[in-house]
Amino acid sequence: MKITYKSTEPIKIALLAVGGDGGGVLTGWITKLAEDNGYWAQYTYIAGVAQRTGATVYYIELFPLKNLQKNGKLVTPVLSQMPAPQDVDILMATELMEAGRSIQRGFVSKKTTMIFSTNRNLAIREKENAGDGIADGEKIFEMTDKYAKKSLFGNLKLIATKNGSIISSSLFGALAASETLPFKKEDYIKVIESGGKGIKQSVNSFNEAYQYVKDFIAQPKPYNADLQPAKFKEIPEATSSLKLNEVIADIKATIPLEVQDTVWYGVNHLVDFQNLKYAKNYLEKIKDFVKIDSADKEYKLTQQVARYLAIGMAYDDLIFVADEKTRKSRQKEVYQQVGAKEDEIVNTLDYLHPGFEEVTGFMPVKLGKKIVKSEKWRKRYDKYLDKDRRMHSTGFFNFIMLYFMGGLRGWRLKTLRHHEEMENINSWLDRIKQAVTVNYNLAVELANSYRLKKGYGDTYERGHSKFAMINKYAIDNMNTPNIDENVSHIISYALQNHNTAETKNLIDELKA
Known part of the structure; x- marks a missing residue:
């Protein structure tokens, strides 16, 4: 018209x-x-x-x-x-x-x-x-x-x-x-x-x-959102890998049907992050929660633990970042973003700024613990290394350096960062097991609280600080009426507000 x-x-x-x-x-x-x-x-x-x-x-x-x-x-x-x-x-x-x-x-x-x-x-x-x-x-x-x-x-x-x-x-x-x-x-x-x-x-x-x-x-059409929540793929009957087929059989034999797709995704995520042995360790941890969960609760606790444990065990370290920057899938994504053809050359400039904790986290446990507590070494880092770096990751030397670092998966399990993350994860799982004996819904919220831990640098520090505060509040007050609702509210608030102090103030208000 x-x-x-x-x-x-x-x-x-x-x-x-x-x-x-x-x-x-x-x-x-x-x-x-x-x-x-x-x-x-x-x-x-x-x-x-x-x-x-x-x-x-x-x-x-x-x-x-x-x-x-x-x-x-x-x-x-x-x-x-x-x-x-x-x-x-x-x-x-x-x-x-x-x-x-x-x-x-x-x-x-x-x-x-x-x-x-x-x-x-x-x-x-x-x-x-x-x-x-x-x-x-x-x-x-x-x-x-x-x-x-x-x-x-x-x-x-x-x-x-x-x-x-x-x-x-x-x-x-x-x-x-x-x-x-x-x-x-x-x-x-x-x-x-x-x-x-x-x-x-x-x-x-x-x-x-x-x-x-x-x-x-x-004929007017309704709006369909282009961004939809991710859905886990169904666990297959078999794959081309005999070792993965053994894992599939194990999942189907020991994990409730409601959780199998999530667990299968977690296994694949951790195989990609580390290796099959590491993923099997994840599966064994999930089995512990199947034993204390129930069908009448629709295995909601196991579902959330499976989701966030996979994320927690695949933390962002220097090895992960280097691996991501040298993957063929990343190159393909860059080419799509700039509209380049396969036979064209695209130079990629990456901005890197590893913090003191990321560097010491890459070290062996004993050495890393010693240096991370040293003010002398921190000052040296601030003076000589604490600066932005611009790296052409498609350059031969830089690509080889990143590719080599991204392949150090065997070294990862010996680093301070891995040691700290496993300590955090095991303590978190213990708190969930403690809470489930008193308040099932509180245990589910404690599982959800791991959403706050992500990234690296300042983002990681803020998230971990909020995570620790919420977990302490939940365990200290797990016999309090409506504690599960309070914890759920705090998590939602913490996800929406960057400032750690604001989360602390909310917790203090709820305590009063």
Whole structure:
């Protein structure tokens, strides 16, 4: 359905684009489209902040040249440099949360047609959350239904990627299909074909998005979140490995059906992290909890212990980091991110800053314990080694060094870090076994508390500190009424708040 605009007002378009999405390209296309078809076009933009804390806002105003004639002369219009609240005709966004931010900023009203992609580029605030910090996309659609005239959406980035292009081309196609501008489809395609690289890919992406939106208008589709909670694969009947087949048989014989998929995932995770012997050690620990759990509780405790024990035993150390940086899967991911072909060379620059604890954690237990307590060695480290390092991990020497370090799995079990992690894990499991005799739900929450321990450096220290405080509070007060609910609340609060002191204050309040 075509939209008619007042002859005395410009058509007002706002575009919110994340870095790398081609917002400048799309703005240029819209401007040229208008100018080639008898319109005066003006655009401005305000750059967003780096690292996904905000998008760049492009603002375009289009005015028919025929309405700018006065006494046979062209009169220069006075146009706005920024979108005014409640006064945008077309709002486009290259990412779901940016569509929500546009509503929050007041750009959207009942005169606004929204065209946006449902893909997600997670913001810093979502990534830095210790738990699941991903914003709820459903709320965006509640707001678009309430505030916008019409919403056209879909995973336009996926369409562009499939065609070897970027989202600017698919969003351009969606704009054409919406018929919110007084131009023909052929006019849009001429703009794409008028210059630049990747014309064929851009046109293909344009056409697919155009047809998708046309179908959407005819039969609107519900929103399906692109990011879904991970699901464990079902335990197979057998694999190509005889040794793994023995483990599968052991799991099926000793582990309840409700937990088998989780345990199988944990075994694979730990084989990848260390080796099969290490994974079997994990399996033996899980069997201990099967004995004290029950079917009427749906083996919930065993489920959570299996989940977080696998994570805990696969801690992030220098060997893990080096291994990750030299894996073929990582190279493939980098190539996909930059759009490189297999026969092209991509240089990767990595930023490394191992802390004093990471370095001493790589040492043998006795030596590491001695040095980590030494102020003299800490000062030496701070003076000579405590600095950021930029390393081309694709360079021959650097790659060989990282590859060698990533292969030191046999050494890992002799390090101070491994010794400390196993002490922490065994103490944690003992506390869970102690709690389950008094309060089953409290034992489950203690199992969940290991969610706080992750990463390395300051992230690890904060998480471990919160984890230790919560565990101490739980055991000291396990006979207190509603202690399981209190611990659950503290864990949720700690996951949402970085500051360790805030978690401590909450625990102190609950104690009072």
